[in-house]
Amino acid sequence: MFTKTFCVSTLLTALAAAAPAPQVAGYPDADASFPATQPVGPAPTSFGPDSQIPAIHTVAPPAPPRVSSDVTGATSHGPFSGSPTTTGAEKASTTLAQMIPPLPPNPTHTYYNQNGKPQQPAPIPYTPFGGLGTNGTEPRYMVNSDFDYESLALGLYQEWIELDLFNNGLAVFSEEDFLEAGLTAEDRAYIAYMAIQETGHATLLTNMLGHTAPVQCTYNYPFRTVREFIDFNQKLTRWGESGVWGFLNHLDSREAAQMLSQSIATEARQQISFRQMLGVPAMPEWFETGIPQSWAWTYLAPYISECPANQTRLIWQNFPALLIENQPNPNRVSPNDTKPWETVGRRVADPSNSTIPPEESCVNVNATGYSCGPAISRNRSEPLSFPGRQVDLYWELPGQAVGPNNSYVTSTSAGAPKFVAWVSQLNLTYTPLTVTGEHTGFTYQPAGEVYEGDPAVNNTMFVALTDSDVFLTPFNLSMINPHVVALGLYQAG
Ligand SMILES: *[C@@H]1O[C@H](CO)[C@@H](O)[C@H](O)[C@H]1NC(C)=O
Ligand SMILES: *[C@@H]1O[C@H](CO)[C@@H](O)[C@H](O)[C@H]1NC(C)=O
Ligand SMILES: *[C@@H]1O[C@H](CO)[C@@H](O)[C@H](O)[C@H]1NC(C)=O
Numbered sequence: 001m002f003t004k005t006f007c008v009s010t011l012l013t014a015l016a017a018a019a020p021a022p023q024v025a026g027y028p029d030a031d032a033s034f035p036a037t038q039p040v041g042p043a044p045t046s047f048g049p050d051s052q053i054p055a056i057h058t059v060a061p062p063a064p065p066r067v068s069s070d071v072t073g074a075t076s077h078g079p080f081s082g083s084p085t086t087t088g089a090e091k092a093s094t095t096l097a098q099m100i101p102p103l104p105p106n107p108t109h110t111y112y113n114q115n116g117k118p119q120q121p122a123p124i125p126y127t128p129f130g131g132l133g134t135n136g137t138e139p140r141y142m143v144n145s146d147f148d149y150e151s152l153a154l155g156l157y158q159e160w161i162e163l164d165l166f167n168n169g170l171a172v173f174s175e176e177d178f179l180e181a182g183l184t185a186e187d188r189a190y191i192a193y194m195a196i197q198e199t200g201h202a203t204l205l206t207n208m209l210g211h212t213a214p215v216q217c218t219y220n221y222p223f224r225t226v227r228e229f230i231d232f233n234q235k236l237t238r239w240g241e242s243g244v245w246g247f248l249n250h251l252d253s254r255e256a257a258q259m260l261s262q263s264i265a266t267e268a269r270q271q272i273s274f275r276q277m278l279g280v281p282a283m284p285e286w287f288e289t290g291i292p293q294s295w296a297w298t299y300l301a302p303y304i305s306e307c308p309a310n311q312t313r314l315i316w317q318n319f320p321a322l323l324i325e326n327q328p329n330p331n332r333v334s335p336n337d338t339k340p341w342e343t344v345g346r347r348v349a350d351p352s353n354s355t356i357p358p359e360e361s362c363v364n365v366n367a368t369g370y371s372c373g374p375a376i377s378r379n380r381s382e383p384l385s386f387p388g389r390q391v392d393l394y395w396e397l398p399g400q401a402v403g404p405n406n407s408y409v410t411s412t413s414a415g416a417p418k419f420v421a422w423v424s425q426l427n428l429t430y431t432p433l434t435v436t437g438e439h440t441g442f443t444y445q446p447a448g449e450v451y452e453g454d455p456a457v458n459n460t461m462f463v464a465l466t467d468s469d470v471f472l473t474p475f476n477l478s479m480i481n482p483h484v485v486a487l488g489l490y491q492a493g
């Protein structure tokens with residue numbers, strides 16, 4: 001206590017006495033002498049009663065019901081052991097083609113403002129011409145096409161697993177287990193609150209889908225420790241978030257998109273919070289990524305063991321698994337020393353092994369740049385990965401039963417694998433694949449930047465094996481699907 005006080009007042013004296021050298025290189029004249037100083041003295045040790053301030057007695061009107069309680073559904077977990085009653089993804093009565101042919105730009109998309117002034121008469125004061133849903137039509141907060149329905153149904157499968165998953169970790173691990181991972185009772189309350197957020201998200205999506213909305217299922221989780229639970233959560237929320245960014249702006253219903261973006265903003269905060277609990281750099285990117293629906297479904301399905309009898313099925317594809325043999329282990333002081341197959345299982349999002357020898361673990365290290373205990377942000381002096389790193393790959397062949405009741409089947413329409421596609425931030429980058437066996441090969445991590453100063457590859461990001469290096473951008477990324485041989489997740493940072 002004394003030491004801290006001493007440091008603060010010394011610093012303030014120094015500030016007042018002379019302008020310090022700039023703290024931010026290239027940002028000069030930052031020597032404003034602010035009049036306020038932080039008072040020093042002991043912190044309070046007894047609390048309340050407070051001042052009695054003006055207030056009235058107020059009662060909330062009845063709130064709309066939720067589709068689930070705070071803790072819900074499955075009390076059993078584990079793999080599915082029965083046999084499927086139905087097989088394969090949902091299909092339309094007719095399927096018109098195998099691929100969407102590319103077209104030139106939309107002929108109406110030509111607006112360019114030459115003079116910075118409104119180009120059209122304004123509908124009302126302070127309101128420029130244009131926009132969708134701005135002409136007075138009454139909003140209808142419902143899905144408006146098969147595309148909307150299948151996309152939100154996928155989103156709902158995701159909300160349901162999150163609700164169960166966050167509660168499951170809190171239920172299976174003790175307070176002591178959490179403390180060993182550096183997480184306090186307040187952190188557990190925070191995770192419990194995130195589970196409750198999912199009841200709201202599930203309610204919203206159910207309401208926008210109608211009475212055929214998917215319901216809670218039973219799950220089969222990969223983690224064995226609190227660290228692995230947190231690692232799995234930061235992976236699962238990563239594709240939960242990115243899965244929605246990928247389709248949000250393609251939805252027919254702008255109203256549904258409005259509500260969904262307001263829920264996915266919360267999901268994004270969950271992802272960053274789990275990264276903070278894992279003690280990795282909290283936000284090592286400038287942009288979040290969008291991925292196609294079939295990617296999110298590929299990542300999610302292996303963790304759903306069974307769903308109730310009349311559960312609504314999904315149209316999306318399950319791609320074969322692409323596994324990273326040398327997936328960087330965030331529990332290691334030296335990520336370069338990650339051993340082959342240092343994940344706890346062979347599903348794509350299985351967490352990294354946290355039960356490595358203590359002298360190799362960063363969890364209890366007390367040194368800036370090396371600790372990976374929970375923190376607002378960690379500066380990993382030895383990054384998990386770096387451009388040029390060899391990445392060893394193993395991929396499964398199609399035809400594997402996955403997902404609820406083992407009733408979906410992995411498939412691909414691509415030819416032989418030739419490239420590794422790296423989907424991160426705003427970018428899709430291809431690197432050549434060197435094939436070393438029937439299921440194995442390697443590539444080198446690329447070095448490209450989004451904009452100068454922002455390396456594209458970082459955080460938990462998406463990798464696919466493809467048969468060609470077709471040029472795609474965030475709004476037409478789903479056209480990669482016919483070229484995908486297998487799909488993986490990379491712990492780049
Ligand atoms: C209002 O805008 C919507 C698109 O947002 C359009 O479909 C509809 O025809 C418009 N209605 C009128 C009366 O202009
Ligand atoms: C499944 O059955 C339940 C109970 O009968 C019903 O409420 C729900 O709407 C059904 N779901 C579908 C997709 O038909
Ligand atoms: C999945 O399996 C469970 C247990 O065998 C069964 O109760 C359920 O009806 C099955 N669901 C589907 C969609 O077939």
Ligand SMILES: *[C@@H]1O[C@H](CO)[C@@H](O)[C@H](O)[C@H]1NC(C)=O
Pocket residue numbers: 334336382
């Ligand atoms: C990890 O490996 C790379 C490539 O060989 C090397 O440049 C880097 O220094 C290594 N990291 C550490 C901390 O030794």
Ligand SMILES: *[C@@H]1O[C@H](CO)[C@@H](O)[C@H](O)[C@H]1NC(C)=O
Pocket residue numbers: 342343344345353354355356357
């Ligand atoms: C995790 O790593 C430890 C130490 O290397 C090893 O003994 C254990 O088998 C690994 N666990 C799994 C599930 O791979």
Ligand SMILES: *[C@@H]1O[C@H](CO)[C@@H](O)[C@H](O)[C@H]1NC(C)=O
Pocket residue numbers: 366
């Ligand atoms: C961590 O290291 C700092 C500086 O060496 C020291 O002041 C602090 O007490 C250490 N914390 C723990 C928990 O060991």
Ligand SMILES: *[C@@H]1O[C@H](CO)[C@@H](O)[C@H](O)[C@H]1NC(C)=O
Pocket residue numbers: 368369379380381
């Ligand atoms: C943070 O890590 C970078 C390397 O990624 C290193 O250059 C920098 O000195 C580190 N800062 C601190 C405070 O450890």
Ligand SMILES: *[C@@H]1O[C@H](CO)[C@@H](O)[C@H](O)[C@H]1NC(C)=O
Pocket residue numbers: 281284380383384385386387455457458459492493
């Ligand atoms: C990811 O970002 C962190 C924090 O800025 C940095 O230390 C690390 O080197 C980056 N990793 C890659 C692969 O660029």
Ligand SMILES: *[C@@H]1O[C@H](CO)[C@@H](O)[C@H](O)[C@H]1NC(C)=O
Pocket residue numbers: 426427428429448449450451456
């Ligand atoms: C990454 O995306 C940005 C924005 O679309 C683009 O300008 C840039 O060229 C891309 N960089 C790479 C390496 O693909």
Ligand SMILES: *[C@@H]1O[C@H](CO)[C@@H](O)[C@H](O)[C@H]1NC(C)=O
Pocket residue numbers: 102103470471472473476479
């Ligand atoms: C995707 O969009 C980009 C423009 O952003 C275009 O150059 C490319 O040809 C498109 N790809 C396909 C397959 O339509």
